[in-house]
Amino acid sequence: MPEVQVQAFAAAQADGAFVLDVREPHEYVTGHVPGAQLIPVGQLPARVRDLPRDERIYVICASGNRSRVMTDLLTRNGFDALSVQGGTGEWVRSGRPVVVGPHPNAS
Template identity: 45%
Template sequence: MSELQNVPVTAVPKDARILDVREDYEWEAGHIDGALHIPLDDLPARVDELDPDEDLHVICRSGGRSQRAAEWLEGNGYTAINVTGGMGSWLEEGKPMVSEGDNEPTVL
């Protein structure tokens, strides 16, 4: 098995396929527009929603859950890249985010 690739938020390509593995309430507070949301605990049951031929940049709040998700995906034949620093770093870098509802996007 290959060693898991880790990249900072500044190295995520604009057209990257992003998988957000945070909980629903975290996603609703603020997320990357166009990202796919599958909470970490739901990943095994919903893995068929992912394209095994697509590189996935996996993100969570700070990098722990995304690390576990990326390792699991890699072990199941997917190409997964862990986004270190997670959504906290995404917000700090001023990268665009959206939220569900009228509130300003934030990271919980």
């Protein structure tokens, strides 16, 4: 399974990488990676057409379990995707910033 550690992910995120959060909306609003786009696991199969095909997609969830499954789905559909090891939990534990609320970035 293609995965990336949070340190390497943080560098990519700082450079404007596409971040896909596959958690549920109630999880997302409590804190997510800045810029992360929300498409919950249950909606992703029907919404793959909404994702960019010309750039790598960093898939994140709470701990890395759902993101691994969704990364597998994406790579089988021709996307360049990586699952973030440890998910948002690891992102928070590493002291990185989070955005609270329904929008990808702070308002």
